[in-house]
Amino acid sequence: EKLDQGLEKSKSNFFSKLGKAVAGKSKVDDDVLDDLEEVLISSDVGVSTTIKIIRRIEDRVAKDKYLGTEELNAILREEIASLLSETEDDNLTKKPELGHPHVIMVVGVNGVGKTTTIGKLANQFKNQGKKVVLGAGDTFRAAAIDQLQIWADRVDVPMIKQQMGSDPASVAFDTVQSAVKQNADVVLLDTAGRLHNKVNLMKELTKVKRVMQKVIPSAPHEVLLVLDGSTGQNAFEQAKQFSAATEVTALAITKLDGTAKGGVVIGISDQLQVPVKYIGVGEGIDDLQDFNKIEFVDSFFN
Numbered sequence: 559e560k561l562d563q564g565l566e567k568s569k570s571n572f573f574s575k576l577g578k579a580v581a582g583k584s585k586v587d588d589d590v591l592d593d594l595e596e597v598l599i600s601s602d603v604g605v606s607t608t609i610k611i612i613r614r615i616e617d618r619v620a621k622d623k624y625l626g627t628e629e630l631n632a633i634l635r636e637e638i639a640s641l642l643s644e645t646e647d648d649n650l651t652k653k654p655e656l657g658h659p660h661v662i663m664v665v666g667v668n669g670v671g672k673t674t675t676i677g678k679l680a681n682q683f684k685n686q687g688k689k690v691v692l693g694a695g696d697t698f699r700a701a702a703i704d705q706l707q708i709w710a711d712r713v714d715v716p717m718i719k720q721q722m723g724s725d726p727a728s729v730a731f732d733t734v735q736s737a738v739k740q741n742a743d744v745v746l747l748d749t750a751g752r753l754h755n756k757v758n759l760m761k762e763l764t765k766v767k768r769v770m771q772k773v774i775p776s777a778p779h780e781v782l783l784v785l786d787g788s789t790g791q792n793a794f795e796q797a798k799q800f801s802a803a804t805e806v807t808a809l810a811i812t813k814l815d816g817t818a819k820g821g822v823v824i825g826i827s828d829q830l831q832v833p834v835k836y837i838g839v840g841e842g843i844d845d846l847q848d849f850n851k852i853e854f855v856d857s858f859f860n
């Protein structure tokens with residue numbers, strides 16, 4: 559229900575436009591397909607993913623000869639769901655077997671909701687009875703350290719930091735080392751959020767990884783990329799840049815409550831082949847949900 563509310567704007571946008579596309583039509587013809595294409599593009603699904611979806615619908619129309627507009631919803635749902643990937647449950651719950659903390663490196667550009675997402679996750683993990691340690695690895699801005707500290711205090715979890723301008727890799731080392739000492743279950747490590755060029759980004763993230771691997775060779779166990787879902791094509795570009803700079807293992811897509819363009823989730827997931835793990839649907843501490851593709855697709859159509 560919360561998902562429905564969170565996606566209200568995307569949902570009404572998508573559904574009403576889709577409704578208009580098929581209004582008065584008894585079968586899926588070229589006009590309907592053209593309109594559908596427009597609906598998908600304007601929901602920020604992205605051009606190549608939209609073309610892929612339209613081709614698949616065309617194939618179904620050709621095969622079935624006659625395809626009624628009532629069936630279009632069901633087929634769209636199927637096709638969209640098949641493009642989305644979600645994660646299987648991660649190994650966070652397997653800490654005793656792992657014998658070391660599960661390290662999540664969180665990456666993303668300033669302003670996308672990285673700090674908020676870390677705070678929300680810290681709260682979720684803590685509520686699951688897990689011992690969480692935060693690392694203030696965005697040492698470029700004093701505000702980034704302060705904001706994360708506010709969340710650490712609010713959720714009441716320890717945070718490792720150094721002063722502004724210090725080496726992010728050094729903060730990563732301290733954080734992971736401290737987490738091991740405290741026998742923590744999860745590390746959430748913030749990283750620099752400034753948009754720098756690909757080479758610098760790659761260098762920095764590679765160094766952060768290398769240094770934390772001195773403490774736990776298998777770390778990071780997850781690289782979570784946070785993207786602002788309301789920025790459409792910008793989110794796409796950032797996703798591409800980060801994937802080129804480091805191996806992104808999961809996505810958190812934020813601010814889906816504030817946009818009518820939730821379709822971006824579909825495009826990014828399809829284009830990057832990286833599973834969407836979380837979606838942000840508000841500013842509150844509980845407004846982060848595990849991504850479930852069937853629920854997500856249904857929320858667009860119901």
Ligand code: GDP
Pocket residue numbers: 666667668669670671672673674675705751812813814815816837838839840841845
């Ligand atoms: P950072 O610079 O990436 O760390 O971004 P912040 O975590 O500071 O978030 C930037 C702004 O976005 C803040 O005002 C947050 O409250 C807001 N924000 C973060 N996630 C969401 C979300 O899912 N929905 C909405 N509506 N706002 C969000």
